[in-house]
Amino acid sequence: MKRFCILLLAALAWCAPAGAADLAPQGSLVIVGGALRPDNAVVWQRIVQLAGGAGARIAVLPSAAANPEGSGAHLAAYLNHYGASAFVVPLAVRLPNRDYRRDAEDATLARSIREAGGVYFCGGDQALITQALVRPDGSRSAVLEAIWDVYRRGGVIAGTSAGAAIMSSTMFDSTRSVFSTLAQGVNDGRELAPGLGFIGKDIFVDQHLLARGRFARMLPAMLKKGYKLGLGIDENTAMVINAAREVEVLGYQGALLMDLSQAAVDPGAKDFNISNVRVSYLDRGDRYNLTSRQFTPSADKVEGGKLDPQKPATRAPVYTSDILGHNAVLVLMEKLIDNSQTEATGIATAGPGEARQELGFEFHFSRLADSIGYASATTEGYSILNLRLDVRPLQITRPWYK
Template identity: 30%
Template sequence: MTNRIHREVIGGHLLVIGGAEDKYNERRILKKFLSLAGDEKAEILIVPVSSDFPEFASDVYAQAFRNLGVKNPRVLRATSRQDVFNADADALLDGVTGVFITGGDQMRLVSILGGTKFAQKLGELATTTNIVVAGTSAGAAGMSASMIVRGEATPHPHKNSVRLSPGLGFLKNIIIDQHFTERGRISRLITAVSYNPYNLGIGIDENTAIILDREGVLEVFGEGTVTIVDGSQITYNEIAEVKDNESFSVCGVQLHIIGDGMIYDYFARTPMQPPNEFLLPDIE
């Protein structure tokens, strides 16, 4: 993991949300997004192309951001590749400090955006500027280079319980899964990691997010937990040897379940001990 080419390159921050983030009450995650985007100076672009109802999705988020003080959130209005080609990518992204990718269907997201000038420019901004790119649910899944596209929440981790497809690639060797413990997705994430244990699997609960910075720091933020599946110590992996609907053996999977405020070093692949967390306060 020492070679820069083989690890994540993040210019500012990625905010990866497990779906169903609170939009009306405490709104911790949306506030965090705006804070990373520069608060009152935030220039926000909403990307609702994953959604079945992109107009509705963009309205919901535009209103949520307006309620939090954003003056004129922009929207990429597109339901087809043609719309994306016709959109003025330069104008849409010029001066933007935060991009928010909504939920829906990650396959739609990638099949519409993939390979367009807009996606290329967004990727450049994400790696070379201080921008924050946020994605929730499908928008979170789509950030991976190896993206989980479907897969029933099967009890046994069988080989066919998950399909991978190329995603937007903001995360080069991290596979994101979302609505994670709510939908019992640990088996499919272990399966996804077992395909190529080079990838780190990160499952994010609803109303919960991870914030990744350029230095390898991943912080958990929100109500639920984040489950990290590290396959780098796998000693035995049967996945190539079984039929599609068969369960397979896999040994030596490392699991970290971390909650709000916990930090994981995604370069070194190690959870960081909270400093003095359980100590009584010093008496001065």
Template identity: 35%
Template sequence: MLLLVCQVSLAAESIAAPAGKLMIIGGALRYDNLQIWQPLIAAAGGSQARVAIIAVASAQPQQAGQQVQQVLSTYGVSAGLLDLPRDPAPDTEADAKDQAAQQSAVNRIDQATAVYFTGGDQRRITRALRYASGKPTPVLEAIIRLYQRGGLIAGTSAGAAMMSERMFANPGTVLSVMQQGATASQALTSGLGFAGPGILIDQHFLIRGRLGRLLAGLQANGTALGIGVDENTALYVEGQRYAQVYGYKGVMFASLPVRSADAVSGVLRIPNAQLHYLSHGDRIDLQTLAITPAADKQAIPQETHPEAAQLRTRYGDVLANTVIPEMMFQLMESQAGQISGLAFDAAAKEQSTGFELVLRKSPQSRAWYGVSSGMTQYTVTGLQLELLPVTVQALQIQPIQP
């Protein structure tokens, strides 16, 4: 069954007509997670796969790269670590050592079927693959050639964040980005754009409560679609369009039809966004946002939950670990038309800016669940989201005297 949730208009592709695939991994990927490693290896060429590992994002690139190389070898895959300079000289003709390292990496990528980026700091990736002028290095040009001829680009954590045209880099806390705006807080910088235009990617998403900063990034950048991938979870994308979720948790999709005036001036305000949550086996068309739940999932009848009257309708901290998807699930299993919560600094000593987040059902809201993996996995589509700034008074906590 195909559910058309909403329509998003995307600009011309930044990387022309790629025939290749992406495996966007939210971080903390377990080496025994076959739900991700098996499709990753299949997309890389199966038994014929040849993977070039790029670990420049890591503080210890040799160690990080060798760990991935060992994992891939246990699955029978040929893989090798590229030794790249982190800050390539602006003139490779004047730096023989840099030029030799670049050419060696280019030769290996031209023979590879896939490139795998480890986690760490995504700014190290973009610095290593672009000159200070912004011009791509020969290594980045080789990666783009691999992508265009049908190869796989996989990346975890930092390796996922850099796949959009804009990426988060040293943004501070989620609440501070919401309070200042992504522009004022300098949360965004240029990524590598493998995912195509009109998309902003965030990682470690649900476990670190990053929906607020993703919304701020969308507002500030005027981006059509935000994708938040949780840990030990991946979004597999073909041709910058057709995608499927693999792994332990899920992927959040947020689309903003209206750009608020507050997007530039500072504090975040979202009058009307759409929110969708997909888990293992679910598919989505990134251009139309048509969503197909996994075949093993069943529709959740609305307003029939046996404990509907006991479900919460208001949450105290929407930025906490996995609270947003929990709110989405509870709303779809209850008779309520909306559910809300607050985001604020509980340690503030004086009055501060917080946020009220409201999720509402719409005529397009639907939900499914499946248990084939041994745990309940949900799919929720078509919820409306409103996020408004509020003034929060300093909390005063007094012990109860016996």
């Protein structure tokens, strides 16, 4: 009987679904929104610290880069400058005179990664990362399984730009402009593709967020795939996510948290629409627990204090004709949270040469009873929680030029 039970348990373990061992990784993620500057010490140092501190072995994966050799060498040098002992893993579709499929199954490469304290994915084309690491049947290559082992046992998985996109189970792949994504929608196998899923199956991740107005394209993607929570991280900025699912923002700017838990769409409308999205801005130094939904402001926000809606800093209407422009959504949110006005509007229209010139979108933000703002005591920064966002299509009349 004892032998039978052992055999039964072994059989059950063998039949367990792939990824069962990944339910509770003990490591951390450092998700960088792209354009990470070499002098952004707080982010680089945190990666090295989470990998084990001074002398930590960090495997650099240049798989996404147009020039894997050059990008890998530069990133390893940056990490080493901040105290790591980084090395480049020669695994990329674009590496000349190498077979990336063979390299992905190479036991020596897999062992070198498994013995490291961290892994760093460079930027570029995220589709090249999944092409290099995922087998044609969708299973994990030996190298990808080694990367997961690093994460499971407590190491750090870091990535910038494309290396951030692969952190969720769905990622943008062949993308159009943000406006065209709203106007034409998203589809699996075209705009959307499977990511590597380090953050779990319940959180959608996007990058270059505020600088490129990409918060808007998160909405159709999240609706398409059923995500209730999304995190978008800006350039030269990182989200650190630990095993307790606590997010900490580091670096230059911040991240947007998109909550679709109470959102609804009008199925009778022809074009994209959504109502009752809750949008929050997490500034550098802020923390947010994805499980408990608890927000902890940074020290300078604690000192600056919670904003008093009865004592607004301004009474001016808030409006922008280009909500998809550089940092436009953040500027609008900051103006609204410390204002006697309770509503703000942003407009998006097609750019020159884009399809659907007659279509536009209104982004309507509302400050609600549970909307909260914190002001920094040392900078002009804000942390903003629970603004309501409604998006509806507009009919645009264009001038006729002869």
